[in-house]
Amino acid sequence: VKRNVLAFIFLLIGLSSSVPDISAQETSDPVLQALQLSDGVAFDLDGQLLEEVWKQAIPISDFTQQEPVEGAEPSERTEVRVLFDNDNLYIGAMIYDDPEGILANQLERDASLGSDDRFMWILDTFRDGRTGYFFEINAAGLMGDGLMGGGGRGGGRGGFGG
Template sequence: MRIILAFILLSLGSNSFANDSIVIRNLSALRIEQAPKIDGYLDEDVWKGAEIATDFTQGEPNPGEAPSQKTEVRVLYDDEAIYIGAIMYDVSADSIMRQLSNRDDEGNTDVFAVMFDTYNDDQNAYGFVVHPTGVQWDARYSASQGQDVSWDAVWKSEVRIDSTNWYVEMKIPYSAIRFSKEDVQVWGINFGRKIRRFREMNWWNTLNPEIDGLVNQFGQL
């Protein structure tokens, strides 16, 4: 996933943290009985009860520092799929960099991403990325083989932009990914947001540049 990993390499290559420990954040997904409509509007009641992932930190250009803009993410699930709702706060719609491009094309644009380590093995992950124009990226990542951008899953996303912010809704069917058959599961997860005009990449679970690896620095779902 070049659009993510290019920034990760920068994020892990400069500045330092106070120590080399990995801080693991936790987020609970809310089970729902009725799926939300995937339209970019997060106004349905099902979203209101979900825990919020926020307080992102920079991976680039100033690792560990507060981001320039606020981001909030919520996670829902049912028997069919997992649902992501994200709000990327900004100062105005004109500040949101966007560019029409083909699927899996990097583009010169802002980005929202979610990555799942479905076996919580700190080694393998699936990534799902959306541009403000609605363009989708997806890829698989492994510690041994790196990223596989040729992998394409079938999933749904919609984007909405208002006068200041942009919004993403995703539906990722379980059929698109592999995971354990256990009744109770813990997945690794991280959310990323690129603010292109500042060359800034922000992460929910902090990526410590003094620690090797990506998936091993995810939070938990």
């Protein structure tokens, strides 16, 4: 089966202060190991993830589904790498999928992407496990963002149900 690799890189300005000191945490929960960039490290934000800096970052790949079966093994492989510097947080995702099965019908910014294949992440900046800022993108490049309220409801736009 022919596989298509979709690469998305997202630049989030001013969020490096929300990256916790993971070495100080004692937890059995999965831990994200973001790679801190040295001063002066430059790379292209071109969606390719080909630079050495991306190869140095430890990939996250032990994801579970949200839909159609919450908690189930994913139907396709995804690898996410996270980098940060003094001012920015960079998230690079390699999403492997059969091109024939990709759903990307929504074309309106901040519209619900619930029926599309999408990559979504939430920054729990309040560290309460209930609220945070969410960001998402579908395979057509349509983006959405907002504030995630308690109970998994998005406050950034109407109709978001996670």
